[in-house]
Amino acid sequence: MILVLGGTSDSLEICSELNKIFNLKYTLSVTTEYGRDLALGYARNVILGKLTKDDMKKFIKENKVKQIIDATHPYAIEVSKNAIECSKESNIEYIRYERKSLxxxxxxxxxxxxxxxxxxxxxxxxxxxxxxxxxxxxxxxxxxxxxxxxxxxxxxxxxxxxxxxxxxxxxxxxxxxxxxxxxxxxxxxxxxxxxxxxxxxxxxxxxxxxxxxxxxxxxxxxxxxxxxKRETIDYPKVINDVKEIRNFIMI
Known part of the structure; x- marks a missing residue:
């Protein structure tokens, strides 16, 4: 299972890429009902609500998550920090999709x-x-x-x-x-x-x-x-092209 942290149009594009991988299981997390309505057109499994660090760790454990793809908004800093910590504590891989600075x-x-x-x-x-x-x-x-x-x-x-x-x-x-x-x-x-x-x-x-x-x-x-400006974070792994995501997926 892969946990995709959404909230941007980029996260929906990532879901489109993941859908091309046969039999891949993932869940998309969004924080608003509007986001959920959009997400349902892309992802089969969508959860609604703001995940605290404890919520995230619980979801990772209960759903045997082995990879986090963080496609949250560039200014949703706390969510990204929590996701990085959860990935380290749960010994799973974290990937950040980051829009290039212009x-x-x-x-x-x-x-x-x-x-x-x-x-x-x-x-x-x-x-x-x-x-x-x-x-x-x-x-x-x-x-x-x-x-x-x-x-x-x-x-x-x-x-x-x-x-x-x-x-x-x-x-x-x-x-x-x-x-x-x-x-x-x-x-x-x-x-x-x-x-x-x-x-x-x-x-x-x-x-x-x-x-x-x-x-x-x-x-x-x-x-x-x-x-x-965005706050600078030392992400463990970053990609800037949505299409690259398929190269890093753990099947």
Whole structure:
């Protein structure tokens, strides 16, 4: 049995590759109902819920897991750390699928690369008025708390749970763009113009997350972009190409 830790479009592509291997058994773990709905179109066995380290160790033992494929979001750091520890303690193999960083290839000079949300908010307070939050809904509470007397425009998934969370934070229809991405450069440009955006905050989400399209749209409109870097982890084994995964599978 292989445990695939999902939560990204990449994890679904990995499942597609695993499905090509005859008689291979694997389980895909996701953390949201939306993720589960998507996953059911790819994986036969899907479990829903956030796995703590103890949960993961129990699942590994009960299901005789011999390999972990970590395809969680690049910013889901704690899950990856737990998975690495579980693999070592259970003496099984851990493989990390990591989207390649695109920051070094950006030629647009009007960017600010930071390590934390707090640093991003400091820059937003100094340089923006209509601020586009392109990092999803997970840490919106921090932006609302730390960015003062500015208009926030948050682009989030169009689910009732996410929209309710936005409303609970005091955001309303003028602050919420509820759409599923990734988005083209043109769509990003139109959104920036529609909401009179003068600062963009994004994560280094990679090609699959539409990262470059957000930056390229800002480049054309001369809007500054704050990029929150990924935390660096010393992964035991990393691949950057989904198709490589079949070369490392333990049958």
């Amino acid at each position: 920051i070094d290839g950006i030629t647009y000079p009007n960017i600010y690369v930071v390590d934390t949300i707090e640093e991003a908010c400091e820059i937003a307070n100094q340089k923006g008025n209509n601020i586009f939050i392109g990092t999803g809904s997970k840490n919106l509470d921090k932006y609302v708390e730390l960015i003062k007397n500015k208009k926030l425009i948050a682009r989030v998934l169009p689910t009732s749970e996410v929209i309710k969370n936005c409303e609970d934070l005091g955001l309303n229809g003028d602050n919420i763009i509820a759409m599923k991405g990734p988005f083209s450069k043109t769509i990003n440009m139109e959104m920036y113009k529609q909401y009179k955006i003068d600062l963009v905050i994004t994560k280094e989400s990679g090609v699959a997350g539409g990262f470059l399209e957000k930056v390229d749209a800002a480049d054309i409109l001369d809007i500054p972009v704050v990029i929150i």
